[in-house]
Amino acid sequence: MYSHEQIIENFTNIIIAPLAGYTILPFRILLRKLGFKGLFFNEMINPYEIKKARFNKLVFGEKDDPIGIQLFGGYGEGIYKNAIEKIREFYEFNLVDLNMGCPVKKVTHAGGGVELLRNFSEVHKILEEIRSTWKGSLSIKTRIGFNVEEISQTIEKLKTLKHYDLDFITIHFRTVTEGFTTPPHYDLYKVFKKELDTFIFYNGGMNTPEDIEKIKNEIKPDGIMLARGILGNPLLFKGEHMGLNEKLIFAKELVKLHKKYYGEQSLADTRKFMVYLFKGEVYSKSIREKCFAANTLDEYLSALESPYL
Numbered sequence: 189m190y191s192h193e194q195i196i197e198n199f200t201n202i203i204i205a206p207l208a209g210y211t212i213l214p215f216r217i218l219l220r221k222l223g224f225k226g227l228f229f230n231e232m233i234n235p236y237e238i239k240k241a242r243f244n245k246l247v248f249g250e251k252d253d254p255i256g257i258q259l260f261g262g263y264g265e266g267i268y269k270n271a272i273e274k275i276r277e278f279y280e281f282n283l284v285d286l287n288m289g290c291p292v293k294k295v296t297h298a299g300g301g302v303e304l305l306r307n308f309s310e311v312h313k314i315l316e317e318i319r320s321t322w323k324g325s326l327s328i329k330t331r332i333g334f335n336v337e338e339i340s341q342t343i344e345k346l347k348t349l350k351h352y353d354l355d356f357i358t359i360h361f362r363t364v365t366e367g368f369t370t371p372p373h374y375d376l377y378k379v380f381k382k383e384l385d386t387f388i389f390y391n392g393g394m395n396t397p398e399d400i401e402k403i404k405n406e407i408k409p410d411g412i413m414l415a416r417g418i419l420g421n422p423l424l425f426k427g428e429h430m431g432l433n434e435k436l437i438f439a440k441e442l443v444k445l446h447k448k449y450y451g452e453q454s455l456a457d458t459r460k461f462m463v464y465l466f467k468g469e470v471y472s473k474s475i476r477e478k479c480f481a482a483n484t485l486d487e488y489l490s491a492l493e494s495p496y497l
């Protein structure tokens with residue numbers, strides 16, 4: 189178990205975002221092989237699904253550390269407590285994160301993600317309940333607000349969470365209405381830092397080593413959380429670019445591990461990785477088409493051979 193101090197020290201100052209469908213065990217294994225030592229998150233988990241004994245998201249490796257589990261959903265008495273206790277039976281994770289930033293319907297319809305920014309009293313109930321059973325590291329991940337007019341309200345709300353002893357907060361510096369593509373308001377980092385006076389991971393829009401340098405130089409964040417950028421360039425955490433040949437090797441390893449942990453019949457789930465990984469590469473379309481036509485492991489592996497080079 190990591191202590192609160194170690195969690196920042198050991199996790200370096202770069203962490204990888206929870207990315208539903210992506211930060212699954214095969215991807216984590218490969219990133220760690222590349223040398224990533226920081227904090228990962230499992231895919232987000234709905235604690236109500238755990239209550240219904242649906243454990244399909246709970247796939248962990250032997251030394252899958254450090255790892256956080258991210259939970260999403262509205263408050264229901266005992267629901268979060270039950271989920272944490274149950275997930276611990278599968279794996280002794282290092283941190284619990286509450287999703288307060290996701291705008292997708294699957295999450296908001298469950299009362300979670302950005303819906304919690306609206307129903308903030310539920311956040312208190314959830315964190316209260318989590319703290320009644322979990323003394324380890326705890327964090328939240330949120331956005332700067334629903335829209336630019338509500339940013340100061342978000343700050344005031346977040347200030348009320350001091351007594352839950354959060355190890356850090358991650359903020360995606362876009363509003364809910366801005367979605368995922370507008371440039372993040374990274375200049376607001378300093379405002380949140382000053383007002384909240386806590387450890388804040390900056391998140392949003394870091395896709396290249398140059399983006400990271402810019403963020404580090406201009407706002408000097410406590411730490412950064414990489415998201416889609418790491419899917420397109422798995423060496424981003426080192427500040428390096430991954431070349432096409434290395435990407436092909438990475439993709440082949442990914443499909444092999446996927447078969448190992450999820451079976452050959454689910455290999456189609458790896459196709460979405462190819463979209464991010466090869467985006468912008470000269471042969472992107474051809475690789476994507478071959479992968480999308482593949483069904484067996486052998487077909488995926490030959491789709492990822494490099495006659496392209």
Ligand SMILES: Cc1cc2nc3c(=O)[nH]c(=O)nc-3n(C[C@H](O)[C@H](O)[C@H](O)COP(=O)(O)O)c2cc1C
Nearest residue numbers: 205206207208232287329360392393394415416417
């Ligand atoms: C495919 C995808 C899946 C995501 N899954 C999650 C998730 O499970 N939990 C979460 O808090 N955010 C999730 N996010 C949001 C990211 O963690 C991150 O906040 C967002 O992509 C902004 O960072 P970026 O601009 O560097 O990608 C997801 C985003 C994408 C694109």
